[in-house]
Amino acid sequence: MSEVTAPQRPFAHSGGTGGMIRLALVNLLLSILTLSLYRFWGKTRVRRLLWGGTTAWSDPVEYTGTGKELFTGFLIVLFLIYLPLAAGFGWAQVLVTTGNPLGGLAISLLYLLTVLLVAVGLYRARRYQMSRTRWRGIRGGQTGSGWGYALRSLAVWLAVPLSLGWAWPWGEMWLARYRFGNTTFGDRPLRCDATASGLYGRFALVWISGLVFTAAAVILVGAMEMAVEQEEYGEAVAGMVFTLLLLLVAAVTLVLPWAWYRAGFYRNLAAGIEFEGSRFSADTGAWRLMRLVAGNLLLTLFSLGILRPWASLRTFRYACAVIGVEGEPDFAAVHRSDDSGPKTGEGLAAVFDGAGEF
Amino acid sequence: MNGLEADRPGRFSDGRSAAARKVVVRVLATGLEIRGSDGFLIAVWKAGDLLADGDWPEKRGVRLRCASEPDARLAVEDAYVIREVLPQPAKPPSRRRLALVLGCLLGAGMLAGLMLALAPVSKLLAHLVPAGLERQWGESIAGGLAGQMKACDGRDGMRVLDALARRLAEPLPADRRHVNIHVLQSRDVNALALPGGEIILFSGLIAKAEGPDELAGVLAHELTHIGERHVTAAMIRALGVGVLATMITGDASGLVAGGVGAVLAGTYSREDESAADSGALALLEMAGIGSDGLARFFRRLETMEGRPGQVLAWLGTHPEAGRRAAAVEARRGAAPRLPALSEADWLAVKRVCSKPKP
Structure with a gap:
């Protein structure tokens, strides 16, 4: 403890909003013209802008993925996984309508498989993105296995309802630990020992406010029914008032505690990550985090997803602003790795969900 | 220097x-x-x-x-x-633009080809579905409908309807000739053909029909749907449209697929309806009933459609009744040689939904 280095903020983002909006609109136009096949190339251009605007220790980050890789990944998954799955679901549906008891079983198995595949896909998408990220000419990477991650996710999904929600902070952190503990830069891994300790206080508030919200909703419904019965208000007016009140109650009882919990989660996670002797930190506050997430949600919703790149840009800016690192890692000791990553890009994630820009 | x-x-x-x-x-x-x-x-x-x-x-x-x-x-x-x-970054913009234009054309061509091929291919596939499976499926749907609505079971009326259907179905292929007729209590002026050989007549249709020839016309129409396996083909088509829409847009939420499916389903089903109308003419001709009844029925539908507030299930997925009537009238064949039903039989059909006298 002789030398305590104050955390610096080595990351910065210089991307302009105007350029990103322009790119989003050009991408929209080209996607329409190509029946949306352009989206792979469009997404790649957005990522170039997002990555390229980021500097770390004043050297820029690069994104080296291509639209072609994303497109081939998509095609492979489409034919090898999506279409067979769709056929399987169709077949199971026929079994169900003909009253075959195997039908229900087949559908649940296929559903489970799909959910697992989504988790595998998200993990593999991360591997692709890390392997296409360079800084000072050195590539990032992601070790670990997609199926291992999917099975862990399954365990969390099972544990959360069984524990009435209380397994969530632990489970979420466990998965994050797997993702970040398996992240590499060059030939060196990140280390992640983040735990959920200290998070349960915040989570208890979330849990209790969930109960409060449920109670408030029940009372509101009762009040509305009474108002309608006594014919004080019309049904339409009562419905609107009810929805507005419910939204207000939700904002106070659900969103605020949740934002407070999320801020703590990111703080814990960043503090648990270490690279080459330097520890990370994240100065996330509930209020700013909520503004970021709510703003992104509104941007995406009101633009029908067209301005999602802008939302991503805001996320990058925010991350660059809050992430700190204690001292400078010994980068001279980090060498390039021989693993050049997957040949094709994130097909599973591209098929099973919109996945966003990252 | x-x-x-x-x-x-x-x-x-x-x-x-x-x-x-x-x-x-x-x-x-x-x-x-x-x-x-x-x-x-x-x-x-x-x-x-x-x-x-x-x-x-x-x-x-x-x-x-x-x-x-x-x-x-x-x-x-x-x-x-x-x-x-520094060498100026010499990008060949003309080549990229060419690729983009080609991409657009390829996309549009692919879509057009798929749309053209969809109907014949699904028709072909429908004929490959084992008849037993199709029949089982239709029976289970009919059972479900009969459970929701009250089934009419006037014994004489049902016997007459079965005989009429058998007489009309004579020219159909041997494995499609066997049909089950169900009459369900509903004010809808409608009839349905289900996969296999199930025909559902709603009591509203029987009430609105003013003569046995009209009912025979509707039956012949539904029998053509069954003979040409339109329902099964439509299911396969809907599946194909969904898969294609998902493939092209990459939207797995089913939102796009549902919208596109609904629009295309209308177009295709209007084609099926026209085909069933002309098939019905042939069946009526061979049974010696003639097409005047069917034309009269469509004329009546037309005036009912014109009335505001009259919700008819024939709308939307079916062509306009007036145009159908005109098409039937234009192909008016030989004058009827035989009555569709005797006076007594027709009365029995009309009473199929009334309570049996104690």
């Missing part, structure tokens, strides 16, 4: 480790000499291999790469001299 030759400070990463070191870059006409601050020569980059890699805004410099050392990165301060020796 001839102006081009100059020493500039810079930063260099060799691409083997993630270290960045301070260097001195000597700009020569033939390229760059990169030396450590101790004067030791690190690398020589030929002018022809130089690649522009963006700006270094805070030092008014440029970033460079070298084609022969793709992993190495160099940033040079105050680099106006280097901008002059």
